Amino acid sequence: MSDPILRLEGVSKTFGGLKALTDVSFGLNEGEVVGLIGPNGAGKTTLVNVVTGNLRRSSGRIMFEGEDVGLQKPYQAARRGLARTFQIVQPFPAMTVLENVTAGALFGGGAASVGDARDKARQSLEFVGLAPLADRPAANLALAARKRLELAKSLAMNPKVLMLDEVNAGLNSSEIDGALDLIRKIADSGVTVLIIEHLMKVVLSLSKRLLVLHHGQLIADGPSREIVSDERVIEAYLGQKFAARLKEMHHG
Numbered sequence: 205m206s207d208p209i210l211r212l213e214g215v216s217k218t219f220g221g222l223k224a225l226t227d228v229s230f231g232l233n234e235g236e237v238v239g240l241i242g243p244n245g246a247g248k249t250t251l252v253n254v255v256t257g258n259l260r261r262s263s264g265r266i267m268f269e270g271e272d273v274g275l276q277k278p279y280q281a282a283r284r285g286l287a288r289t290f291q292i293v294q295p296f297p298a299m300t301v302l303e304n305v306t307a308g309a310l311f312g313g314g315a316a317s318v319g320d321a322r323d324k325a326r327q328s329l330e331f332v333g334l335a336p337l338a339d340r341p342a343a344n345l346a347l348a349a350r351k352r353l354e355l356a357k358s359l360a361m362n363p364k365v366l367m368l369d370e371v372n373a374g375l376n377s378s379e380i381d382g383a384l385d386l387i388r389k390i391a392d393s394g395v396t397v398l399i400i401e402h403l404m405k406v407v408l409s410l411s412k413r414l415l416v417l418h419h420g421q422l423i424a425d426g427p428s429r430e431i432v433s434d435e436r437v438i439e440a441y442l443g444q445k446f447a448a449r450l451k452e453m454h455h456g
């Protein structure tokens with residue numbers, strides 16, 4: 205197998221005395237869709253932040269395509285093809301949907317000109333199904349559409365690796381189904397996806413492999429079906445009720 209496209213080696217992040225990440229190591233292979241789960245405060249968002257340079261890791265190495273990118277700035281991450289979505293979606297409200305995505309394309313640096321960035325933005329909006337709303341002010345979008353806008357912005361950066369931070373939070377079940385189709389479509393286009401998600405049904409339907417963070421430590425990394433029956437994971441995160449339901453599903 206070829207080298208992972210993204211690899212963390214012993215990455216730690218402390219905030220004063222608080223250890224948000226402790227000695228985290230794993231690799232993502234090109235084209236993989238991997239779920240990242242763990243209780244509130246486990247360090248999931250911090251992990252994405254250190255990978256994209258929004259926060260500086262305290263120690264360890266972050267390797268992207270064989271290069272140590274631990275000191276990069278967020279715009280450099282975007283230009284390399286390391287894109288992410290934010291848990292709290294904050295579009296520029298006064299700008300239109302198209303302008304927001306154009307700004308994303310320019311940030312990602314793949315566009316040769318503003319016109320080129322706008323073309324790229326139009327393609328991304330088409331891909332996520334927001335083309336009909338391109339000229340609306342972003343402030344007017346409902347939550348599901350704002351989440352799609354966030355995805356379109358990241359896609360306009362031509363990502364190789366895309367990290368999705370709770371893109372389904374707050375959506376109803378038909379909106380989640382739509383988002384799932386879209387994430388599958390992104391993965392099918394060859395993008396490596398790391399998905400942070402609280403809804404187990406969603407993670408399990410998308411990813412064959414799961415990473416589990418607990419108090420900043422990676423306590424499990426492996427095939428999803430094995431991870432969800434791992435006692436430590438059940439205790440730390442899933443809870444006995446979920447485990448019992450899963451057993452019923454398997455035996456029922």
Ligand SMILES: Nc1ncnc2c1ncn2[C@@H]1O[C@H](COP(=O)(O)OP(=O)(O)OP(=O)(O)O)[C@@H](O)[C@H]1O
Nearest residue numbers: 219222223224242243244245246247248249250251
């Ligand atoms: N900028 C910061 N300064 C200080 N502490 C922080 C900062 N960012 C995160 N933390 C702390 O680091 C720990 C990990 O937080 P993080 O947001 O990464 O968890 P999470 O797994 O993403 O949680 P959630 O599921 O609630 O989003 C928490 O204790 C949090 O309070």
